[in-house]
Every structure is written in C-alpha cells, then in structure tokens.
Amino acid sequence: MTRLSIVVALLAGLAACGSKPRAADPLPDPPADDRTEIERRRDAACEALGPRLTECAIADARATMSPEELAKLDIEKTAPVHTRKFVEDCQRQALSSRQVRVYEVCLREETECEALIACLDHAAPEAAPSE
Numbered sequence: 001m002t003r004l005s006i007v008v009a010l011l012a013g014l015a016a017c018g019s020k021p022r023a024a025d026p027l028p029d030p031p032a033d034d035r036t037e038i039e040r041r042r043d044a045a046c047e048a049l050g051p052r053l054t055e056c057a058i059a060d061a062r063a064t065m066s067p068e069e070l071a072k073l074d075i076e077k078t079a080p081v082h083t084r085k086f087v088e089d090c091q092r093q094a095l096s097s098r099q100v101r102v103y104e105v106c107l108r109e110e111t112e113c114e115a116l117i118a119c120l121d122h123a124a125p126e127a128a129p130s131e
Contacts, residue, residue, distance in 0.1 A: 038100055056113035095123075103120070
C-alpha cells in the first residue's frame with residue numbers, strides 16, 4: 001500500500017467510526033419587531049437625519065467659529081454623541097404620517113444643509129383647527 005492509500009483508508013475508517021454529526025443548534029428567533037410601520041419609517045428617517053444634521057452643525061461651526069472655539073468643541077468626541085442623542089430623541093417622538101413623510105422627502109430631496117433644515121421646518125406639528 002502506498003502512503004496516500006493508507007491515509008485515505010485511515011480517514012475513511014475514522015469517518016465510518018466517528019460520531020454522527022450534530023445538528024446545528026437552531027438560531028434563536030430574532031426579537032419580534034412590534035413597532036408600527038410609521039414607527040419603523042420614523043426610526044429609519046431619524047437614523048439617516050442624525051449624521052446629516054451633525055455634519056451640518058460641524059460645517060456651521062467651522063464657518064463661524066475661531067480655531068480656539070473649535071478646539072474647545074472637540075468635534076471628534078462630540079460629533080458621535082450629538083448624532084446618537086439626536087437619533088434617540090427623534091425616535092422617541094410620536095410623529096404623524098405627514099411628519100414622517102416630510103422627513104423622508106427632505107432627506108431624499110435636499111442635499112444642502114440650509115435647504116434641508118428649511119425643509120424640516122415643514123414637519124412642525126400642524127396648528128390645531130380653530131373652533
């Protein structure tokens with residue numbers, strides 16, 4: 001017998017005598033998403049708005065602040081905190097479908113900061129009807 005045939009025979013023997021392969025442990029079911037469709041859309045819009053508005057705030061700070069003032073801001077540390085806080089606060093809001101739609105349209109249509117912020121003003125709650 002050649003050396004290769006001995007190795008193949010040993011491997012075949014081990015495979016025949018080995019234990020049965022275990023069935024893979026089933027993955028746990030993902031947690032149920034009990035949010036409504038409007039809540040899922042709101043949350044997605046908030047996730048997208050957070051970084052964009054943070055970028056706008058940074059651009060504004062760079063345009064209007066001195067280098068010393070910028071250094072005090074420590075943008076590297078404060079920017080992610082700003083984004084996270086915005087997203088958390090945004091996702092806690094009870095928004096109407098109209099307001100969520102405004103967020104979605106503004107995100108899609110507006111590329112400049114001033115235009116985005118002006119567009120988001122349309123998401124303000126509508127005035128209560130007068131009696």
